[in-house]
Amino acid sequence: MDEPGMVAERPTPEIEPHTEPFWRAAKxxxxxxxxxxxxxxLQFPPELSCVHCGSPNQEWVPASGRATLYTWTLCHPPLLPYFAAHAPWPVVAVTLEEGVRMVARLxxxxxxxxxxxxxxxxxxxxLDDxxxxVVFRPALS
Incomplete structure (x- = not known):
């Protein structure tokens, strides 16, 4: 448990071999x-094999970065101490132009x-070095 007055550290995702290209590109x-x-x-999130056919053969391709808001929710109370200071924490699901959905922040x-x-x-x-x-923001008209 965190001590009163201490700031909780922001959790960071683990970089695994099958996700490393995604994190490198985001950086x-x-x-x-x-x-x-x-x-x-196409699929997201990255998996060791294709969620559609089970094949382990994958390549990384550029995405446009354009999306539409599919749905959202507000998370409260937060599950991790870091998010307590930021509650309620909005979480969105977006549909990328390529048809894949991602969960992110808006x-x-x-x-x-x-x-x-x-x-x-x-x-x-x-997040760090x-x-x-990947977050999303409104597209400029």
């Missing part, structure tokens, strides 16, 4: 997705301005 301000080289389907506007199917673009939030999170 470089690029969005990439795994595509099965057998069936051609930044740049308050939750009261979220609208279903609003156009979004990928952005990036540095190795990791950046």
């Amino acid at each position: 470089e301000r690029r969005l990439v997705l795994p595509r099965c080289t057998d069936c051609g389907e 930044v740049g506007i308050p939750e009261s301005q979220y609208e279903m199917e609003m156009p979004l673009v990928a952005d990036y939030e540095d 190795e990791r950046a999170l």
Whole structure:
């Protein structure tokens, strides 16, 4: 348990061999997705094999970064101590232009301005020297 007055450390995702290309690209301000080289389907999150056909053969391809808001929720109470200071914590699901859904944060506007199917673009939030999170913000008209 955290001591009163102490700031909890932000949790960071583990970089595993099958996710490393995603994290490297995010740090470089690029969005990439795994595509099965057998069936051609894209998927997210990265897995060891294709969720569509089971093939272990995948390649990483660039994604446009354009998306629409599919749905959202507010998380409270937070499950991890770091998020207590940020509660309620909005979590969104977006549909990428490529048809794949991602769970992320929507930044740049308050939750009261979220609208279903609003156009979004990928952005990036540095966590440390190795990791950046993909977040989304409203697309400029």
